[in-house]
């Protein structure tokens with residue numbers, strides 16, 4: 271059993287930003303959530319984190335509707351790294367990472383286990399040397415790693431990450447995603463970099479206009495045709511040793527397939543829903 275979304279819809283400010291999405295990550299797998307800007311990835315993660323209730327459908331944790339569960343119960347199982355975490359308060363990196371232990375805290379306050387988990391999370395994200403620094407003095411990438419460390423200190427079963435690598439240099443992109451892939455937890459990761467998704471994700475789900483338009487093994491899903499239809503970009507996809515795909519993007523508009531219907535003016539690359 272794990273965290274899953276079943277036929278989830280979210281009407282946000284009058285617009286259907288998540289439209290009938292079902293995703294069912296397998297225990298222990300890393301699932302990539304892909305799709306252009308505004309396709310609904312962050313909205314879906316918000317629902318899966320229990321931060322908002324879907325308009326229809328269900329988010330389930332171990333078969334229970336998330337809206338019926340206590341926040342502390344959810345926080346012991348599910349950790350979230352979102353895009354916009356910010357604070358102006360003078361807290362240290364270690365203080366930020368310690369926040370991850372709040373759901374586990376008993377009546378007697380912090381325990382030795384809490385400090386062990388915090389130290390391990392700092393180590394895993396390469397932040398041990400920065401533990402005493404003020405969070406607001408960190409670079410964008412270091413802040414992002416501190417938030418990942420906070421989520422790891424939470425020792426979750428399920429990890430939801432919204433573009434966790436967008437501020438990271440290439441070394442830390444590879445290191446953080448390799449770490450997440452290695453952890454024996456289920457993760458759902460919104461990513462813009464299709465090559466990183468191909469490199470690390472067990473499965474990918476591609477969203478467009480709030481819907482799932484493709485899902486499966488990255489090598490099966492990330493085709494030249496899909497990149498053209500969903501992103502409106504020409505790409506050359508090559509298969510490397512071991513079956514992994516590599517995507518090279520090319521300038522210029524993709525050639526539409528000869529049987530493609532005329533593109534509507536506002537959504538030039540819309541494809542039908544895979545629901």
Ligand SMILES: Nc1ncnc2c1ncn2[C@@H]1O[C@H](COP(=O)(O)OP(=O)(O)OP(=O)(O)O)[C@@H](O)[C@H]1O
Pocket residue numbers: 282283285287305306307308309310311312313314
């Ligand atoms: N607070 C909000 N109220 C109303 N609509 C919103 C709100 N936040 C986002 N939206 C809309 O929901 C849609 C999906 O946005 P969302 O942030 O989920 O997409 P995304 O795939 O994560 O995009 P990006 O890749 O740019 O982060 C967009 O059309 C966006 O304008």
